[in-house]
Amino acid sequence: MKEKEIIEYMRGELGSDVLDVSTPHERRVFINIRPEALRRAVEALKRKYSALRFITISTVDCGLNFEFLHHFHVDGVVVTLRSMRPKEENILESITDMVPAANFIEREIADLFGVKVMNHPNMRNLILTEDWAENKRPLRKPLKGILPPQARRVAESLISMGCVAPVSRFIERKREAAGLPKTPPFAFTDKEDMKEMHGIIKETSLSEKVGFNWEKKRLRYR
Amino acid sequence: MVKYALFLGCQIPMRIPSVEIASRRVFERIGLETVDLKGYSCCPEPIISRLLDKTGQLAVSARNLALAEELGLDIMTLCNGCYETLLEANETLKHESEEMLQINKILENYGKKYRGLIKVKHVVEVLYEDIGVKKIRECVTKPLKIRVAMHYGCHLYRDLSGDIMRKPEMMKKLTSLTGVEIVDYGLERLCCGYPSMQVDEEFSLTHRLLPKIDKMIEAGAEAVVLTCPACTIQFETGQILLRERGVRYDLPCINIMELLALSFGFSSRDLHLELHRGAILRLIKKVEGD
Numbered sequence: 001m002k003e004k005e006i007i008e009y010m011r012g013e014l015g016s017d018v019l020d021v022s023t024p025h026e027r028r029v030f031i032n033i034r035p036e037a038l039r040r041a042v043e044a045l046k047r048k049y050s051a052l053r054f055i056t057i058s059t060v061d062c063g064l065n066f067e068f069l070h071h072f073h074v075d076g077v078v079v080t081l082r083s084m085r086p087k088e089e090n091i092l093e094s095i096t097d098m099v100p101a102a103n104f105i106e107r108e109i110a111d112l113f114g115v116k117v118m119n120h121p122n123m124r125n126l127i128l129t130e131d132w133a134e135n136k137r138p139l140r141k142p143l144k145g146i147l148p149p150q151a152r153r154v155a156e157s158l159i160s161m162g163c164v165a166p167v168s169r170f171i172e173r174k175r176e177a178a179g180l181p182k183t184p185p186f187a188f189t190d191k192e193d194m195k196e197m198h199g200i201i202k203e204t205s206l207s208e209k210v211g212f213n214w215e216k217k218r219l220r221y222r
Numbered sequence: 223m224v225k226y227a228l229f230l231g232c233q234i235p236m237r238i239p240s241v242e243i244a245s246r247r248v249f250e251r252i253g254l255e256t257v258d259l260k261g262y263s264c265c266p267e268p269i270i271s272r273l274l275d276k277t278g279q280l281a282v283s284a285r286n287l288a289l290a291e292e293l294g295l296d297i298m299t300l301c302n303g304c305y306e307t308l309l310e311a312n313e314t315l316k317h318e319s320e321e322m323l324q325i326n327k328i329l330e331n332y333g334k335k336y337r338g339l340i341k342v343k344h345v346v347e348v349l350y351e352d353i354g355v356k357k358i359r360e361c362v363t364k365p366l367k368i369r370v371a372m373h374y375g376c377h378l379y380r381d382l383s384g385d386i387m388r389k390p391e392m393m394k395k396l397t398s399l400t401g402v403e404i405v406d407y408g409l410e411r412l413c414c415g416y417p418s419m420q421v422d423e424e425f426s427l428t429h430r431l432l433p434k435i436d437k438m439i440e441a442g443a444e445a446v447v448l449t450c451p452a453c454t455i456q457f458e459t460g461q462i463l464l465r466e467r468g469v470r471y472d473l474p475c476i477n478i479m480e481l482l483a484l485s486f487g488f489s490s491r492d493l494h495l496e497l498h499r500g501a502i503l504r505l506i507k508k509v510e511g512d
Contacts, residue, residue: 033359151420162263165236185260193261196332206278
């Protein structure tokens with residue numbers, strides 16, 4: 001089967017940069033890759049398949065991330081390289097130097113979503129007027145995750161502290177006055193317990209789904 | 223002596239610690255030994271985490287359950303939400319071997335293992351089944367002369383036996399031991415609206431909380447007895463928010479553990495009941511006099 005051959009080849013070329021693959025039906029392959037591996041993936045396809053034909057690039061604003069879908073035709077099979085980039089990065093690496101037909105669609109993506117296409121040879125507005133406001137792109141949505149505003153603080157506190165009720169000095173004082181410890185023995189009162197708790201959460205998709213930034217210890221949106 | 227690992231959860235110790243204070247006083251008086259779970263975390267919160275990521279929810283619950291297993295003790299929760307989350311996680315992991323394998327693969331990286339050795343019980347069950355009505359009645363030294371309405375909370379109806387009224391009935395009987403008069407108001411089963419506050423404040427307040435309070439007041443209740451901290455927060459802050467909508471109610475809220483402690487003779491001052499946000503002072507005055 002051609003689909004299987006393509007998948008095996010790409011896995012061999014990209015190794016762990018292939019996150020997962022799917023073949024929803026005959027002659028259709030999706031290859032999810034790390035965004036940093038996009039150009040290497042295109043290079044690999046070009047190297048192996050001389051009849052490779054570029055179809056187009058689709059872009060989806062998923063709220064927190066941009067999903068880029070680079071579609072190619074390989075010997076009767078449509079192969080899509082799917083990569084996600086956080087919207088805060090706001091970039092897409094150009095492949096126009098390798099695939100000249102990508103030139104216009106990359107400019108269109110830049111126009112409609114306000115994405116910076118890196119190393120494009122001729123980055124000018126394609127559809128929008130040259131004086132179009134940078135911050136008002138027709139297809140760009142606000143940076144927004146899955147949680148409604150009322151639920152954000154709870155989720156943030158759950159992941160960062162392992163406790164959904166924030167610590168307050170007032171309550172700490174009242175607890176002490178009643179002969180209780182300032183806080184009960186929560187994981188956040190012990191560095192090692194907290195490290196364990198965070199490690200366990202990181203091994204699940206919870207923080208990714210809510211859009212939690214581990215460096216800043218807060219949601220990527222408020 | 224009856225002994226349990228005490229799962230305090232988040233809301234009680236950090237927002238309504240008077241419930242924790244009352245619980246500890248009551249446990250000591252009735253001879254119920256508890257051990258705090260060192261290093262525990264949120265159960266986790268049953269609404270957001272369950273909807274978003276089942277594996278994440280199970281992994282965090284399993285870690286908490288494993289902490290109690292290390293102590294060789296069953297878990298007792300004071301909070302309805304923690305009860306349901308931990309009970310369901312315990313049942314899922316005990317009976318779904320694939321889930322258990324997947325979760326243990328995560329826990330083992332941190333030296334933890336869930337074995338499925340313990341039970342999860344709500345404090346109402348422990349008081350009713352393990353301590354017993356007789357012992358609790360003996361401890362009541364100051365019967366309370368007030369009329370109360372019961373709010374059991376949705377999660378208290380969850381029961382492995384399928385008998386959804388098992389724990390609410392236990393709660394009602396325990397409440398009646400304190401000497402209070404319980405008034406029926408017909409909307410006991412209606413949710414207080416806490417979960418819907420996350421998405422629609424108007425619906426939550428006017429279609430859930432308000433009809434309940436209307437009926438409670440109509441039935442002559444002077445206070446509402448609860449066991450769930452989330453419901454307590456909804457009743458207390460909800461009444462404040464309802465004022466902006468032209469509805470002025472000041473129905474005091476009291477947790478069943480606080481009610482028991484008062485009936486055992488502990489003073490409201492000792493229990494720090496002033497930590498409630500509602501009209502608790504009016505209730506205290508009624509119970510303790512001027």
